[in-house]
Amino acid sequence: MLIEIPQLLSAEEVTSVRDIIEGADWIDGRATAGELASRAKRNAQVPEDSPQARQAGDIILRALGRNALFNSAALPLRVLPPLFNRYDTGMFFDAHVDGAVRSSPGLGTRMRADLSSTLFLTAPDEYDGGELIIEDSYGVHAVKLAAGSMVLYPAGSLHRVREITRGARLSSFFWTQSMIKDEGLRTTLYDLDRGIVDLRKSVSSDAQGILMLTGVYHNLLRRWAEL
Ligand SMILES: O=C(O)CCC(=O)C(=O)O
Numbered sequence: 416m417l418i419e420i421p422q423l424l425s426a427e428e429v430t431s432v433r434d435i436i437e438g439a440d441w442i443d444g445r446a447t448a449g450e451l452a453s454r455a456k457r458n459a460q461v462p463e464d465s466p467q468a469r470q471a472g473d474i475i476l477r478a479l480g481r482n483a484l485f486n487s488a489a490l491p492l493r494v495l496p497p498l499f500n501r502y503d504t505g506m507f508f509d510a511h512v513d514g515a516v517r518s519s520p521g522l523g524t525r526m527r528a529d530l531s532s533t534l535f536l537t538a539p540d541e542y543d544g545g546e547l548i549i550e551d552s553y554g555v556h557a558v559k560l561a562a563g564s565m566v567l568y569p570a571g572s573l574h575r576v577r578e579i580t581r582g583a584r585l586s587s588f589f590w591t592q593s594m595i596k597d598e599g600l601r602t603t604l605y606d607l608d609r610g611i612v613d614l615r616k617s618v619s620s621d622a623q624g625i626l627m628l629t630g631v632y633h634n635l636l637r638r639w640a641e642l
Pocket residue numbers: 500508513533547574576586588
């Protein structure tokens with residue numbers, strides 16, 4: 416399932432992140448790609464251990480921490496420190512699936528990548544092309560979001576970034592290990608949570624039914640979560 420998280424970052428946070436990463440020493444994105452992906456990949460990246468990546472990444476991690484939609488949909492156990500890429504005109508990233516196990520100098524451990532995220536840092540009118548094309552069990556989706564908005568999608572889905580034909584596209588991308596490995600179970604918990612949130616708008620939150628459904632949510636999470 417694909418989930419759009421509108422305005423994860425405020426306009427001020429987008430400006431701060433852009434200002435920070437513009438001062439970094441950008442490198443060829445192929446440096447961090449495996450053998451197969453490096454043939455598919457034409458972009459530039461901020462080195463993952465650079466101070467700029469950490470500083471801008473912390474702004475994003477704080478925003479994720481306070482975002483109810485991200486927490487409900489991803490049920491995150493760990494988030495790999497955010498990385499940053501730029502596609503100038505003529506650049507692209509061909510179809511690939513993200514690696515299952517990842518590590519980073521900042522994390523100190525390996526983690527399973529369950530969910531991939533792209534956080535858009537440039538407005539759609541700043542560039543042509545550059546859509547993130549994601550194939551999931553429901554079909555093929557072309558995603559191009561406002562600056563500050565993010566898409567969350569299963570790391571195992573085939574995806575690519577279409578060639579940029581004007582301007583440049585800046586984004587942050589990162590991986591999340593979920594407490595719930597199985598996508599179907601995770602989606603069920605997300606649907607249940609959304610249902611409860613919706614009911615609470617019209618039914619008193621101490622109603623017996625809401626208490627029971629909230630109990631069911633937590634008891635399923637207790638059964639399924641791997642920490
Ligand atoms: O730039 C993007 O939107 C996606 C990047 C990506 O797929 C990757 O680095 O694996």
